[in-house]
Amino acid sequence: MPLRNQPSQRDQNSETKGYYRSLTRNMVLTIILVSFIPYFIVTAILLQQFHASHREKVIAHLESLVKKHKQNIDAFLKEKLGNLSLLAKTYSYEELASDEFLRDRLEMLQQTYGPFFVDLGVINARGIQMGYAGPFQLVKASYGDAEWFRNAMSREYYISDVFSGLRGLPHFIIAVRDNWEGDPWILRGTIDFVAFNRLVENIRIGQTGFAFILNRKGELQTKPSYPVHPDHEPYAAILKEENVPEGLIRDFEWTDESGVKQIYVTAFLKGGDWLLVFQQKVSDAFSDFERALRVTMGVLALGLLVILTTAFLLSRRMVGRIARADREKHMMNEQVVETGKLASVGELAAGIAHEINNPVAIMVEEAGWIGDLLEEEDFKDGENLKEFRRALAQISTQGKRCKEITHKLLSFARRTDERVQELDIEEIIQDIVALSAQRAKYSNVTVNLNLAEDLPRVRLSQAELQQVLLNLINNALDAMEKEGGTLEVNSREEEGNLVIEIADNGPGIPAANLGRIFDPFFTTKPVGKGTGLGLSICYGIVKKLGGEIEVASTIGVGTTFRIKMPLEKIKAQGSANGKGE
Numbered sequence: 001m002p003l004r005n006q007p008s009q010r011d012q013n014s015e016t017k018g019y020y021r022s023l024t025r026n027m028v029l030t031i032i033l034v035s036f037i038p039y040f041i042v043t044a045i046l047l048q049q050f051h052a053s054h055r056e057k058v059i060a061h062l063e064s065l066v067k068k069h070k071q072n073i074d075a076f077l078k079e080k081l082g083n084l085s086l087l088a089k090t091y092s093y094e095e096l097a098s099d100e101f102l103r104d105r106l107e108m109l110q111q112t113y114g115p116f117f118v119d120l121g122v123i124n125a126r127g128i129q130m131g132y133a134g135p136f137q138l139v140k141a142s143y144g145d146a147e148w149f150r151n152a153m154s155r156e157y158y159i160s161d162v163f164s165g166l167r168g169l170p171h172f173i174i175a176v177r178d179n180w181e182g183d184p185w186i187l188r189g190t191i192d193f194v195a196f197n198r199l200v201e202n203i204r205i206g207q208t209g210f211a212f213i214l215n216r217k218g219e220l221q222t223k224p225s226y227p228v229h230p231d232h233e234p235y236a237a238i239l240k241e242e243n244v245p246e247g248l249i250r251d252f253e254w255t256d257e258s259g260v261k262q263i264y265v266t267a268f269l270k271g272g273d274w275l276l277v278f279q280q281k282v283s284d285a286f287s288d289f290e291r292a293l294r295v296t297m298g299v300l301a302l303g304l305l306v307i308l309t310t311a312f313l314l315s316r317r318m319v320g321r322i323a324r325a326d327r328e329k330h331m332m333n334e335q336v337v338e339t340g341k342l343a344s345v346g347e348l349a350a351g352i353a354h355e356i357n358n359p360v361a362i363m364v365e366e367a368g369w370i371g372d373l374l375e376e377e378d379f380k381d382g383e384n385l386k387e388f389r390r391a392l393a394q395i396s397t398q399g400k401r402c403k404e405i406t407h408k409l410l411s412f413a414r415r416t417d418e419r420v421q422e423l424d425i426e427e428i429i430q431d432i433v434a435l436s437a438q439r440a441k442y443s444n445v446t447v448n449l450n451l452a453e454d455l456p457r458v459r460l461s462q463a464e465l466q467q468v469l470l471n472l473i474n475n476a477l478d479a480m481e482k483e484g485g486t487l488e489v490n491s492r493e494e495e496g497n498l499v500i501e502i503a504d505n506g507p508g509i510p511a512a513n514l515g516r517i518f519d520p521f522f523t524t525k526p527v528g529k530g531t532g533l534g535l536s537i538c539y540g541i542v543k544k545l546g547g548e549i550e551v552a553s554t555i556g557v558g559t560t561f562r563i564k565m566p567l568e569k570i571k572a573q574g575s576a577n578g579k580g581e
Contacts, residue, residue: 066278069211073269087187117192127146152175153184265277357403426453467538487503497566
């Protein structure tokens with residue numbers, strides 16, 4: 001009955017399962033942490049480096065793009081200004097004030113440089129257009145109150161902002177001032193807005209990247225591809241800046257009113273009067289990085305899944321092996337304890353057999369002496385003489401039987417006796433079989449002996465050979481004790497070897513156990529039925545004698561143990577090691 005405070009078997013099993021679950025969990029966490037930390041660090045570093053490199057590349061590309069178009073637009077304006085300056089310097093006011101002459105010059109410019117000039121006009125100091133060539137009816141038009149006219153009259157040349165003017169269409173003019181007979185006059189040309197707008201409109205990158213031009217007042221000078229609010233930040237702040245270097249290209253990111261983060265690249269052109277702005281959504285500008293990031297996240301997730309699966313399976317496998325090793329260790333400890341008990345019992349049995357051997361011999365001798373006494377005259381006429389003789393005969397018979405049993409028990413119990421002596425193999429086998437005959441009878445096992453009669457006498461330790469044969473025969477009887485069977489013991493000389501075979505037709509040994517049956521403490525018998533040492537001891541004894549022990553078994557057919565020992569060696573033993581009789 002278990003003590004009240006002693007944990008029950010169920011509690012112990014629950015505690016053991018909890019321990020292995022905790023061990024599995026800790027191993028999984030350890031593997032995951034050891035794998036994840038460097039995995040995340042390496043991935044984060046690579047992504048950071050890639051992002052920095054990619055951003056630098058994108059920004060450099062956008063700055064190069066803006067710089068290139070700034071130079072193109074400035075070059076375009078300077079070229080058109082140069083065209084008008086050349087006309088003003090080449091021809092006189094009287095010539096240019098002629099509509100027909102001016103029309104010829106306009107056609108020449110359009111044929112040479114394309115239809116960028118819409119019209120040409122010559123305006124006197126009062127702002128009256130004295131000569132005109134173009135599609136509109138602007139002859140004698142008055143520009144005296146126009147802002148662009150005042151600005152043009154105040155400097156040598158002038159490029160206006162985009163405005164509608166008298167024609168009601170967006171355009172801007174390029175004007176060159178000159179003098180005729182002491183009075184200033186102006187040669188102006190109108191630039192085709194559509195052609196000029198196309199120069200900026202074609203600056204497109206990605207799905208959201210576009211460009212446009214603002215003047216210092218925050219007015220659009222081109223038609224943007226998407227809605228723009230020039231009076232909002234960040235445009236207003238940039239346009240307020242003064243003394244910005246002509247060639248400076250700046251980039252920055254800004255989150256607009258709708259919460260969309262935009263990237264801006266700006267450059268002032270036309271002497272700082274206009275601002276070229278390239279604008280693109282950050283998500284679009286860095287879409288390649290976003291795509292690479294998604295692929296990386298996918299690969300990272302897949303890697304994490306593989307690590308998790310591996311960690312779980314590997315931990316379960318390792319913990320399973322640890323559990324199996326713990327069970328084998330526990331069984332080994334139990335078997336060692338059991339072996340110690342059996343050894344003690346064996347020594348006790350040998351001692352008892354030795355102690356009762358002499359009294360039994362004395363009893364037999366005394367029974368014989370009483371029999372001799374009954375032959376005397378005083379007892380011949382006794383009424384129970386016949387009964388006395390029958391009892392004495394029975395005492396003698398049973399006493400001799402006890403003596404034979406104790407003799408065999410003592411013979412086997414001397415298992416540590418390694419003294420070599422000359423043996424008759426056939427006789428040794430018959431003795432062992434005789435010792436097991438009673439058990440074979442109770443197990444309904446038929447024993448067949450096929451022993452070669454011409455085997456040479458060998459020099460071996462009788463105790464060790466007996467132990468080997470008895471272990472193998474007992475194992476065979478154990479295998480057949482439930483259903484009975486046939487045990488065959490064969491001996492013969494084969495190729496210079498002494499071969500002994502012990503075969504049974506029992507249930508056989510599973511293939512998975514064949515490789516382990518010679519391992520110490522390995523047993524398939526129930527607890528208390530076997531120590532698992534028998535076959536390992538047999539293996540050690542046969543190997544020590546220079547022989548081999550093999551086993552062949554088939555489920556449902558039976559098992560055969562085959563011992564093979566070199567005759568030359570076992571015939572010469574004793575003389576070499578000096579342990580002979």
